[in-house]
Amino acid sequence: MFCLAISSDGKTVVSGSGDRTARLWDIETGRARGDALKGHTESVSCLAISPDGKTLAAGSSGGGIFLWDLEAVALKDAMSHQLLPHINKLAGNLEAISCYSEAA
Numbered sequence: 453m454f455c456l457a458i459s460s461d462g463k464t465v466v467s468g469s470g471d472r473t474a475r476l477w478d479i480e481t482g483r484a485r486g487d488a489l490k491g492h493t494e495s496v497s498c499l500a501i502s503p504d505g506k507t508l509a510a511g512s513s514g515g516g517i518f519l520w521d522l523e524a525v526a527l528k529d530a531m532s533h534q535l536l537p538h539i540n541k542l543a544g545n546l547e548a549i550s551c552y553s554e555a556a
Contacts, residue, residue, distance in 0.1 A: 457499035468496030474510045
């Protein structure tokens with residue numbers, strides 16, 4: 453496991469790992485919620501959940517970013533190499549958790 457994100461309601465934690473997946477976990481029971489979120493070609497190295505808890509951004513060490521609809525547990529969008537230079541600038545501190553949110 454490389455990274456974690458916790459939903460604002462405190463009910464769900466998401467883990468990202470070297471097996472190129474992200475997983476949703478129920479904090480109360482400690483059990484996985486559904487199947488792993490698959491699609492990355494590299495390790496999932498950063499995660500952020502939107503403040504409303506509806507969208508997960510999962511970034512990989514290869515520069516890909518997947519946006520997941522957490523209500524439907526389905527892929528919303530995927531972006532790749534155009535963001536790689538920016539992701540690499542943020543890498544380096546494995547002990548830090550970083551989130552970016554833009555107020556509407």
